[in-house]
Amino acid sequence: MDEPRFGGLTALETRRTVYGRDRRVHLTHSPALHTAQHRGFDQTLAKAEARLGDLAATLARGRTRRAPEKVRAEVSAITRTPGSPAYSP
Numbered sequence: 001m002d003e004p005r006f007g008g009l010t011a012l013e014t015r016r017t018v019y020g021r022d023r024r025v026h027l028t029h030s031p032a033l034h035t036a037q038h039r040g041f042d043q044t045l046a047k048a049e050a051r052l053g054d055l056a057a058t059l060a061r062g063r064t065r066r067a068p069e070k071v072r073a074e075v076s077a078i079t080r081t082p083g084s085p086a087y088s089p
Helices: 031-061 068-079
Strands: 010-018 021-029
Touching: 031 068
Parallel strands: none
Antiparallel strands: 010 021
16 A cells, blocks of 8 residues: 555455355555544443443442342443444443
């Protein structure tokens, strides 16, 4: 790749079977995009850890009357993949 123009972008051309057909595939890696995605993942992970910590503290105080299935549902909501139907940040 043209280093001054694409700033560290790397690419590889190969062939793969995609949806049952042989295709030419271009794989790319951008350090800038990688860094941004890593930062976003770290933020998402930190939010989930904070919410799980808050839930654990609430449960540890023992003043909640949540049924176990409600607690499991809340943990599922916190740890659900972004973009899935019941995701709530």
